[in-house]
Amino acid sequence: MENLAAEQSILPVFVFFGAILLLVATMLGIASVLGERKQTKTTDLPYESGIIAVGSSQVRLSVDFFLIAIFFVIFDLETVFIFAWAIAFFELGWHGYLAVVVFILILTIALIYEWKSGALNWGVKSQTARKETS
Amino acid sequence: MENLPLVPLIPFVSAALLIATAGRLPKMVVGLLGAGSIAAAGLLVLNIGIEFLRDPTPMSIHLWTWISINEFKPAFAFYLDGLALVMMSVITGVGFLIHLYSTEFMQDDASFSRYFAYMNLFVSAMLILVLADNLLLMFLGWEGVGICSYLLVGFWYQDPANGAAARKAFIVTRIGDTSMALGLFLLVAELGTLNILEVAEIAKERWEVGATIPTIACALILGGGLGKSAQLPLQTWLPDAMAGPTPCSALIHAATMVTAGVYLVARNHELFMMSPLVMSAISIIGVATLLLAAFTALNQHDLKKILAYSTISQIGYMFLALGVGAYSAAIFHLMTHAFFKALLFLGAGAVIHCLHHEHDIFKMGGLRKKLPVVFWSFLIGSSALAALPFTSGWYSKDEILLATWSVPTLGPWLWAGGIAGAVLTAIYSFRLVFVVFWGEAKTIPDKQPGLRMSAPLIILCVFSIVGGLINMPLEQVFPSQTNAHAAGPVAWITMTIAIVGVLVSYLLYLRQQINVEPILNKPALKKLRYFWYSGWAMDALYDRLLVRPYKLTASLLKTELIDRFYNLIVESSVASHRALSITQNGKLRTYAINLVVGIALLAAFLTGIV
Amino acid sequence: MTGTDFLALSPIIALAVGASVLLLQIAFLRNLKLTTGITVVTFLACLFFLFYITKLNHQTTPLLLVDPLSTFFSIVFVLCACITTFISYEYLKNRPGRNDEFFLLVVLATMGSIVLTYATHLASFILGLELMGIALYGLIAYPHQDDMSLEAAIKYLVLSGASSAALLFGFALLYAITGSLFFPDLLSGLASPEVAVGPQSPFWARQLILLGSALILAGISFKLSLAPFHMWTPDVYEGSPAPITGFLATISKGAVFAATLRLYVIGEFHNFPTIVTGLTILSIISILVGNLLALRQENIKRLLAYSSIAHFGYLLIALIAAGTLTPNGISAIEPSAYYLAGYIFTTLIATGLIAAISSSNNEENANLSDIAGLFWKNPLLALCLSVSLLSLAGIPLTAGFIGKLYIFQMGVEAGAWLLLSILIIGSGIGIYYYLRLIFSMTTDPSSSRSTLAPALPVTVSLITLTILVLYLGIYPQPLMEYLLWNT
Numbered sequence A: 001m002e003n004l005a006a007e008q009s010i011l012p013v014f015v016f017f018g019a020i021l022l023l024v025a026t027m028l029g030i031a032s033v034l035g036e037r038k039q040t041k042t043t044d045l046p047y048e049s050g051i052i053a054v055g056s057s058q059v060r061l062s063v064d065f066f067l068i069a070i071f072f073v074i075f076d077l078e079t080v081f082i083f084a085w086a087i088a089f090f091e092l093g094w095h096g097y098l099a100v101v102v103f104i105l106i107l108t109i110a111l112i113y114e115w116k117s118g119a120l121n122w123g124v125k126s127q128t129a130r131k132e133t134s
Numbered sequence B: 001m002e003n004l005p006l007v008p009l010i011p012f013v014s015a016a017l018l019i020a021t022a023g024r025l026p027k028m029v030v031g032l033l034g035a036g037s038i039a040a041a042g043l044l045v046l047n048i049g050i051e052f053l054r055d056p057t058p059m060s061i062h063l064w065t066w067i068s069i070n071e072f073k074p075a076f077a078f079y080l081d082g083l084a085l086v087m088m089s090v091i092t093g094v095g096f097l098i099h100l101y102s103t104e105f106m107q108d109d110a111s112f113s114r115y116f117a118y119m120n121l122f123v124s125a126m127l128i129l130v131l132a133d134n135l136l137l138m139f140l141g142w143e144g145v146g147i148c149s150y151l152l153v154g155f156w157y158q159d160p161a162n163g164a165a166a167r168k169a170f171i172v173t174r175i176g177d178t179s180m181a182l183g184l185f186l187l188v189a190e191l192g193t194l195n196i197l198e199v200a201e202i203a204k205e206r207w208e209v210g211a212t213i214p215t216i217a218c219a220l221i222l223g224g225g226l227g228k229s230a231q232l233p234l235q236t237w238l239p240d241a242m243a244g245p246t247p248c249s250a251l252i253h254a255a256t257m258v259t260a261g262v263y264l265v266a267r268n269h270e271l272f273m274m275s276p277l278v279m280s281a282i283s284i285i286g287v288a289t290l291l292l293a294a295f296t297a298l299n300q301h302d303l304k305k306i307l308a309y310s311t312i313s314q315i316g317y318m319f320l321a322l323g324v325g326a327y328s329a330a331i332f333h334l335m336t337h338a339f340f341k342a343l344l345f346l347g348a349g350a351v352i353h354c355l356h357h358e359h360d361i362f363k364m365g366g367l368r369k370k371l372p373v374v375f376w377s378f379l380i381g382s383s384a385l386a387a388l389p390f391t392s393g394w395y396s397k398d399e400i401l402l403a404t405w406s407v408p409t410l411g412p413w414l415w416a417g418g419i420a421g422a423v424l425t426a427i428y429s430f431r432l433v434f435v436v437f438w439g440e441a442k443t444i445p446d447k448q449p450g451l452r453m454s455a456p457l458i459i460l461c462v463f464s465i466v467g468g469l470i471n472m473p474l475e476q477v478f479p480s481q482t483n484a485h486a487a488g489p490v491a492w493i494t495m496t497i498a499i500v501g502v503l504v505s506y507l508l509y510l511r512q513q514i515n516v517e518p519i520l521n522k523p524a525l526k527k528l529r530y531f532w533y534s535g536w537a538m539d540a541l542y543d544r545l546l547v548r549p550y551k552l553t554a555s556l557l558k559t560e561l562i563d564r565f566y567n568l569i570v571e572s573s574v575a576s577h578r579a580l581s582i583t584q585n586g587k588l589r590t591y592a593i594n595l596v597v598g599i600a601l602l603a604a605f606l607t608g609i610v
Numbered sequence C: 001m002t003g004t005d006f007l008a009l010s011p012i013i014a015l016a017v018g019a020s021v022l023l024l025q026i027a028f029l030r031n032l033k034l035t036t037g038i039t040v041v042t043f044l045a046c047l048f049f050l051f052y053i054t055k056l057n058h059q060t061t062p063l064l065l066v067d068p069l070s071t072f073f074s075i076v077f078v079l080c081a082c083i084t085t086f087i088s089y090e091y092l093k094n095r096p097g098r099n100d101e102f103f104l105l106v107v108l109a110t111m112g113s114i115v116l117t118y119a120t121h122l123a124s125f126i127l128g129l130e131l132m133g134i135a136l137y138g139l140i141a142y143p144h145q146d147d148m149s150l151e152a153a154i155k156y157l158v159l160s161g162a163s164s165a166a167l168l169f170g171f172a173l174l175y176a177i178t179g180s181l182f183f184p185d186l187l188s189g190l191a192s193p194e195v196a197v198g199p200q201s202p203f204w205a206r207q208l209i210l211l212g213s214a215l216i217l218a219g220i221s222f223k224l225s226l227a228p229f230h231m232w233t234p235d236v237y238e239g240s241p242a243p244i245t246g247f248l249a250t251i252s253k254g255a256v257f258a259a260t261l262r263l264y265v266i267g268e269f270h271n272f273p274t275i276v277t278g279l280t281i282l283s284i285i286s287i288l289v290g291n292l293l294a295l296r297q298e299n300i301k302r303l304l305a306y307s308s309i310a311h312f313g314y315l316l317i318a319l320i321a322a323g324t325l326t327p328n329g330i331s332a333i334e335p336s337a338y339y340l341a342g343y344i345f346t347t348l349i350a351t352g353l354i355a356a357i358s359s360s361n362n363e364e365n366a367n368l369s370d371i372a373g374l375f376w377k378n379p380l381l382a383l384c385l386s387v388s389l390l391s392l393a394g395i396p397l398t399a400g401f402i403g404k405l406y407i408f409q410m411g412v413e414a415g416a417w418l419l420l421s422i423l424i425i426g427s428g429i430g431i432y433y434y435l436r437l438i439f440s441m442t443t444d445p446s447s448s449r450s451t452l453a454p455a456l457p458v459t460v461s462l463i464t465l466t467i468l469v470l471y472l473g474i475y476p477q478p479l480m481e482y483l484l485w486n487t
Helices: A002-034 A063-087 A089-116 A125-133 B006-021 B029-052 B082-105 B112-131 B135-153 B160-191 B196-207 B210-227 B237-243 B246-255 B256-266 B278-297 B303-323 B327-354 B372-386 B392-405 B413-438 B451-467 B489-511 B523-533 B538-557 B560-584 B588-604 C003-028 C032-052 C066-091 C101-118 C122-140 C147-178 C193-197 C202-223 C231-237 C244-264 C273-294 C300-325 C328-363 C377-395 C401-416 C417-441 C456-474 C477-485
Strands: B061-063 B075-080 C056-059 C062-065
Touching: A002 B278, A063 A089, A063 B392, A089 B061, A089 C003, A089 C193, A125 C273, B006 B112, B006 C377, B029 B112, B075 B082, B075 B112, B075 B135, B082 B246, B082 B256, B082 B327, B082 B451, B112 B135, B112 B246, B112 B256, B135 B160, B135 B196, B135 B210, B135 B237, B135 B246, B135 B256, B160 B196, B160 B210, B160 B237, B196 C477, B210 B256, B210 B278, B237 B303, B237 B538, B246 B256, B246 B327, B256 B303, B256 B327, B278 B413, B278 B523, B278 C122, B303 B327, B303 B392, B303 B413, B327 B392, B327 B451, B372 B392, B372 B413, B372 B451, B372 B489, B372 C202, B392 B413, B392 B451, B392 B588, B413 B489, B413 C062, B523 C101, B560 C273, B588 C147, B588 C202, B588 C273, C003 C032, C003 C062, C003 C101, C032 C066, C032 C101, C062 C066, C062 C101, C066 C101, C066 C244, C066 C456, C066 C477, C101 C244, C101 C328, C122 C147, C122 C244, C147 C202, C147 C231, C202 C273, C231 C244, C231 C300, C244 C300, C244 C328, C273 C300, C273 C417, C300 C328, C300 C401, C300 C417, C328 C377, C328 C456, C328 C477, C377 C401, C377 C456, C401 C417, C401 C456
Parallel strands: none
Antiparallel strands: B061 B075, C056 C062
8 A cells, every 4th residue: 555655655754854853963962062162352253264244244235136036037937838848849739839829928928018117127117117107 | 466565665765765865865855755655655555455356365475585594494575465455555545644744844854854764764664564474574574663663753863852762662662572572483493484374374283272382472472562552561652752753653653653563463363362361461451551541641731642642542442352353343443543543643743833843732722713724633533533423433443342342251341441441532532622722822823734734634534534434355364253242232332432521521621611620639639640640650660660670780780790700701801812912013033933833733733742 | 628628717818818918008008097997807807707607517627627616706706806906096096106017916816816716736726826925925015115014015925935835845745645636636545534543554644644734724724814823914914005905805815715615625624533623723713812802903904804813713613514514524615605705795895995094094004093983974985884894793684694694503503512602702702893993983073084085986896895795694595595506
């Protein structure tokens, strides 16, 4: 029975899981028990060696970076779908072809939308938008 | 006859329109809508009536099933038979005249539209009440008319006294309604249906006459009837209900709603016949109420209150008739009473309207020449009320009293009570006529009733005279009566006793030949008169017996143990609310931890670890 | 794909086409009125197709099953989405910035809700859920100059993501045991847990199913905001734009519940007593916590959030009782569908009115003081809100009463006395805070500054909903028959 198989195949996973927990706990536990505690000038620095950081770590980055990154992810994933279709091109036949056409059509519409709404421009999108609404 | 459902629907739609527009329509339109909708319903009833009389087979129209949960499937269905037809005709016919009258009477009122909205809603609810084929739907109409009565009694709500009167009417009838609801629960539990015909049928099969359960059920349902029809011991609300506009008193508290109790018993007469005990109780309550109310009416000097007590008294006659099994006579009296009491109320309204809202009859007088139309209406209405020969009230009251006489054992006693009531009725109704319309004028009317007020009065005058000749199609509804009517002296006394009362009244109030003032002013009698005046001190009695102990208990319990228990619930709720509110601290990490702990607990629980 | 397949999918296709058209329209011509118009036309087209396929019962690929019940739910959702559009237009028209994409997101979220409703496969379940969820993140954060709304969106994003992860993990565990993601195949082979308890039975398999179910239950409970997964609800409802609060409280929750109902009944989860017990606990805590938290709440949006926690606790009773009443658990469908429809219409009235208030006040939140004296200023809308609140409280002649009666009756038949007593206690507490709102509408109007005069479509839709709630309460028979006939 497959349940039996599942039981047998999963039990080692749990054992492994437990072993990892035990190992990590031991390492951290031993370190905290045996480790030396010293309060010096450099203890609270981020690096004990190297260059000391300057300025705030919370720098504001332009949101356009994220936008570009998201576009990349979206279009990249879409390529993955098209690749998958391409591999099985003959098996899927016209049916698959139509489906991909619809898929690409929707992609194109999205691209047109992005283009026209200025999402692909760097930094000036809100101005164009305002011009259009007025 | 398929348009039967339209009859209650038309007034309802009109009411809904008036409510939705909230007084934004011009008065002209409101009047047309208010009175017109009743006229339309009336014409429909006329049409249905003609058809029904041609082929008098009862029919029921099943509109829809309201809800069906398991076995309980109450229907929204109407049942048309002779009784329903008579009631519908009275409601729409008299109702239309009163609406027409109202268009003039209420003309200067700021809440003209609200008034008609309530009135139309009332007519609609009342029609549902009489057309319902099951007791649940009837209860819907029953409560509908109750709420309209409440709204109209407290119509001029700026005066707190009117609000108090409305509450009193509502609470007192509510006692009856609760009893009725309990009765309905009992019927559902015992018989599994509320359909009136089925109830009667199954009851006959399942129960013996005089068994305990039907007696309890009938007594409980009767409680509802007593409350609505202002019979002993729930009669105290009706005189106070006169705080509403006079036409509404005419429609609700004289012609239609207060007779709903009579209709209820008549409609379920087969059920009530299962319990002779309750039937005897009905007749005794009827006689007691009619005497009590007549004595009180004799001592009142507020025009509307006299009429209110006379209404209670006349409904007492109807209950007497029901109790002795003379159902047709009861419905007959219901109809004639609707004519002449509506006439009297509308006449009273005209007097009050023309005399700067004067209610005290001793401040009126000599109006015979000043308001001739009103005078004649009052004269005819009072004659019918006193049951002078050949008026409509004479026919119906005679039928009741003669039927009463023929009842074994109790009959003659009840009859004697009825006769005494008849004398008193004649005395107080003509006292009213003599004091208001003869003698010297004390208040001068500043206006005359217009056409829209006079026309209904004249039409109702005609009906009050010839209404006794109407032949009601009730043969199929009620069992035929044994015609062992008393002959000879009993019949003669019954027929002519009212004249004695009129003569007494004539001597006392018009001729004033017998000067009774010194006798009446003797301390003992004065007290008695005051006792009667206060409606046999029923209000005081209830105040002492029920209201004060109730308030006392309430105030005692305010700080007592039981209340502390309820306070504890409140406090614990508030405390747990506070405690739980702390968890809603708006911190994402708290929420996330909560989520994770929740998942862990749920997983642990389901997998059986916890 | 056959013709019937296309017919079955036509409502979803209509929404997809509508969304594409909206994209193009926004790209070339920004005009809020036009966008609103296209959105409404899209919803009407979708409704047309839905009404066309009311009788259709068709499995379209293993992913979606189009049957009359889901079509009924979809009609309710699209109707509400359409009304949300009217309310949103009122809300957006005076706001600066680009508001057009709002409607695009509304269409997408509605599409997600329909996919969710039709789902018979864990893949389509998660697809619909996420389509709806991602659109909602955007909608919640739409007024992005407002800190409250951003905060709400972040909270919802993080917590909803975590709960989706739990849900997916649960699906994975179930798949590991059963090898299927198709609802009917999920537990049918393993559905008799009593067999599995025996010594010769695969104990671990059972444990993993239960663990998976627990994770799925937790994920769904989060979306339905059942206690103890409820904490996000008030904050998110409060921060969202008022029309979206309505969307969250009605369509979003309704769709998740509709899908859960199907998963529960078709997947035969009711055969596991421990799962039923788990549901019972969730239901009890939700009813108590929801009602107690709402008790003295001044902010109406938060109050509605708490009340919705309690209401979904009531709804669970139908699921819990169903297993005991009928072996296939089918008796859960009729009462819970009725209750859900009534709840959705009722809540939409309340949230719609709050949206109207906040549009006219130009601020996001409506407090108790904002509706003070509403009866004197706008009696019609006050009446609508009163009906809605009375229905939420379960007062007779409203849809809420019939729904509760239904659930109560189920509980009685199943003998779930503990749940019923909790239901009574919860309803008792509920009456207090619902009536408090009604009471505050009758107070002296001078203390509140708002003048409430929403546009005609909003007023008309609110009145329509009110009539619908009253109709369902006065004359429930047609819908009952429809539901009974189609289950």
